[in-house]
Amino acid sequence: MATDYGSRTQLQRPILPTALRAPFGLRMVKEFVYLLLNLPMGILFFVYVVTMLSVSAGLLVTFLGIPLLAAALVGCRGLGAVERARARALLDLDVASPLPVRGEKAGLMSWVGAVLKSGVSWRHVLYGILHFPWVMFSFFTSVTFVVTSWSLFLYPLWQWTFPAYLDQDGIAVFSDGSREFYVDTPFEIAATSVVGLVLVLASPWLVRGLTTVDRLLVAGLLGPSKLATRVSELESDRGVVVDTAAADLRRIERDLHDGAQARLVALAMDLGLAKEKLLEDPEAAARMVDEAHGEVKVALQELRDLARGIHPAVLTDRGLDAALSSVASRCTVPVQVEVDLAYRPAAAIEGIAYFTVSELLQNVSKHSGATRATVDVWQVETRLMLQVSDNGRGGANTSSGSGLAGLAERLDAVDGILVVDSPVGGPTTVTAELPWRK
Structure with a gap:
């Protein structure tokens, strides 16, 4: 059975390495299409921004200028939504939509004021301006590189068109009127195809590098503010x-x-x-x-x-080491406690750490079927680390409705993190990270 499984696993492996499959992969196609669509979208966004801002600035001396400027900013947010959708579909980049603009009071002017004061709206304007020169560069660079690489790679298939239709032997590498050099011998044609193949294999990485800049622009300027x-x-x-x-x-x-x-x-x-x-x-x-x-x-x-x-008195008087030892003594399985802290964290964080370990040890007692457990507490820079491990049956998870899910929410409320590693059959290791806040 093991040999059969191994053979099936080998059959499922890709025949070609990633470097050879990349030029023909779906990711390359989607990213290249994104760069192709960059040009019309970039021009549309840039022309809209420049036109609307210019008209709005010209009308600021009248009452219409300010509402028109607000409408221009709303239009930029609409174009930003299109850009986010395009990045989501073609770059697999999921950027959350910014919060809608709401005025402090009801009425048009309150809404207009909120739009004008919105940093998110102005970041959309900045995106439309900065993205345009990058669009021009990335579009022509990617198209030139991809078309050239495939043309050279497939040169043996279309070299015959030169003598047939252009009255020359092949691609003209050099010509000054008196001397001419064409790629027409079998060796030169083969060498050209090899060079083209190298460029074809490099094209996905060039395209990926170009789209990385687009990812940064979309994520940095079109998403919600921090x-x-x-x-x-x-x-x-x-x-x-x-x-x-x-x-x-x-x-x-x-x-x-x-x-x-x-x-x-x-x-x-x-x-x-x-x-x-x-x-x-x-x-x-x-x-x-x-x-x-x-x-x-x-x-x-x-x-x-x-x-x-x-709130146990032992925690207030003697700290986590004594308090967790007391909790461990009441657990139904033997628990080894190791606390390595040079000094005590903030009282609130100390209390959360105590109740976190208490709840985890209760889970060990009630659900794990373990015969032993360990509790480790230590400090990493400005974070308090807790880890509770047991040799039980495993299968614990933070799915909705479980006790661990509620514990994860409590830790998240103070910028904490809960990580559960509990494969079926065990062992289980639950690691919690809390801010020190001393």
């Missing part, structure tokens, strides 16, 4: 933080209501009954007081567990 993207991320993260806080409050309220509060109510009733029986039946009253004493101990333990779930 500030707007960051604001959107922060708004999303704020929602995650609010939802997490609300869920934690509901959990605390539920634990208090169903746990310690219920025990304290029952304890008060038992003590009341013991008080009534104190004179009538002292022995029964003593038994009830003894039972109440046990209930007090249970209630105190539940309150301690609840307080530990909110």
Whole structure:
């Protein structure tokens, strides 16, 4: 079976290496078509920008100039959308659309003001101006190189057209009236074809280099601004933080209501009954007081567990090393804890790290089937690194609805990262990265 599988794998491998397949590949075709379409699109964008800005500038002395300028900027954003779609289809470059322009107040003039103040709109104008000279260079360079390379490579197939229709022996390499040199001998024709083949093999890399500049221009000038993207991320993260806080409050309220509060109510009733029986039946009253004493101990333990779930005192007093060792001692499998930190991170980050490891060890206890686990904590420059590993059955993932997905969202809210490596059959390694923020 192994030999058969290996033979099938070999049959599936491409016969030709990448360098020989590149000139005929789909990527080469798409990128070359992109460069061909660059010329009409570049001219259209450039002419539109120059014309509309010139007309708008000329009409600024009138009321029409400012609205016309705003409309010109909106048109540039529309052309930018076409350019993004073209890059997505032909360059496999997916650039997000910038956020729509919204005025602070309702009304035309508020919208016009928002458009004029939009940096994204002016970056589209800059793209239309800067892209034009690059379009001219990339179009003629790519077309000249590709056409020339294929013409030389296929020269043996069309060399006969020179004596048949042009009354010369072949391509004229040199001619000054008295001396002439044509590519017409078999050796010269073969050498020309070899040179053409070399150029054909080099053409995909030239085209790829030219389209790299287009990728940079589209991604840098036609996408959303970094500030707007960051604001959107922060708004999303704020929602995650609010939802997490609300869920934690509901959990605390539920634990208090169903746990310690219920025990304290029952304890008060038992003590009341013991008080009534104190004179009538002292022995029964003593038994009830003894039972109440046990209930007090249970209630105190539940309150301690609840307080530990909110923020453990050992974390505040002694840091991550002691706090994580305490968590590991309560895990159902043996856990080795290694904390290598020169000093403590910010209190908020320390708390997030503690609860992250706590939740991961709970998963180890409940779902992994592991016999041992390890916890490693260390610092890399300005990042706090956590890693929890176990030798369990594996198969953990961050799919929607799982506990790891919620944990990943919590870490993302503070610019953290969660990476899960858990093949089926194990082992599982979950790595978390948090900002230090000291």
